[in-house]
Amino acid sequence: MATSALESVAVPGIAAKRRQSVGASRFAPKRLLGLLPLVVVLVAWQIATLAEIYPPVLLPSPERVAMAFVVDYQDILFNAFASVTRVIIGVSIAFCVAVPAGLMIGRYRTLDMLSDWTIQIFRSVPPISLIPMALLFFGIGDKPAIVLIFLAALWPLLINTIFGVRGIERTLITVAKAARASEWLIFRDIILPAAMPAVFTGLRLGIGGGWLTVVTAEMIAVKSGLGYMILNAQLTFRSELIVAGIVIIGAIGLLADQGIRSLRAHVCRWQDGLTAAAE
């Protein structure tokens, strides 16, 4: 009876839109627009080297950099692997600490009062400025780098998680309370999923910060990784390897961000069509 009429009112096209956003649109030709600025930079670079605006020792041509990828691929791969591993370890530890802590701080007013000032103070300290301390404490090696990455990722993860919990609609907690849900169920089924989009924002910022930090830390505190490789290349006047290092750092950054984005799109797919998407 009334049902069929009601059913037909069910917001049309959303299911179709969802299918489209998962399939076609993300990899549509339009997406290739993102390559345009990169091509422009590449062309400008090629022109600059052909015109010899800077001596080749300073600014290597794109071909020489491409060659470096072929010649030094073992070196690049080894060091990229070292850097990536450090970031994964540091950010993972930060994630495991920051997300539970953020959920608790966001939920309980007392914990918030307790931690607010401390968080604001410590997050204002650039991790780079802690390199000397880290060296004193841990010496040269993986440890200081991982600790610095941990710190770089911790604060954005923590702050965004807290922010996510704060944004929960109060009615939803009331609904759970009315149903006599346990505090554990409220955390797991309501607070965590509600905070998830913000957690992902924190993760993106955390990985970004961790990646910036690892390269810097490796220039000083470690004897491997892309930062170390670049610094070493400078000492041996191999500018093409420096540029190759920069390119690979950027590429990995892009890849990580895209990975997190698609993970977020999957985990938070309930948000499809709920938030304003750009036309």
Add this chain to the structure above:
Amino acid sequence: MTGFIECRNVGKTYESASGAVEALRGINLDCAPGEFVCLLGLSGCGKSTLLQIIAGLETASDGAVVIGGHELDGPSPLTSVVFQDHGLFPWMTVRKNVAFNMKAAGVKPVERAARTDELLEMTRLTAVADRYPHELSGGMRQRVGIARALTTRPKALLMDEPFGALDAQTRGHLQEELLRIWETQRTTVLFVTHGIDEAVFLADRIVVFSPRPGRISAVVEVDLPRPRDPESPGFMALSRSLRHKLVPDLQGAPLG
């Protein structure tokens, strides 16, 4: 006389920064098992406050609430709430939303799944079981809210203006569906509304509230035969007399 839900001299005063607000004073109310009671009144006369207290979500400053013979102390397993803005979890599909109250009550997964299917069937939501709430129309969302409330076989449904945000036609459909469900389940229903016609259409008994402080100003038995016809003389006469009972509130009270 004792009912399934009893309010004994319930009062509520909110303490806020701008001073104390007496939201309710001296509320005595009994709902018999299976009775459909509407709380009718203009905005701000404490209907929601009373429902929240009966739901165990607010504490009374005065008096006591007894449900099924037990004095209330927090949300009772014998009642379920249907919220005005439906209160669905946006990250759960319809199916998961419907199952949530059972999960909270510790019902085993197998039994939960079976009961969820049963309720989806009863509220005609099976076809949209795997959608997210924002993919549904307002009327369907509220049916999910009702389905979720019914899963734990509550003895009473507490509904706070559940159809308030819907268009007239959808509201009409849902009122009929609610009556159909009520007639098969025989739960007590406590239904808050500011719509006179809605109250007359649904209720066995209408409890009229007046504001500042919120109190019961009249209790009206509705003995019109069901199903009720809003065009019938009896219906219209009762609506008119209720309108008069609400009018004194209009004078000197801020509208809306």
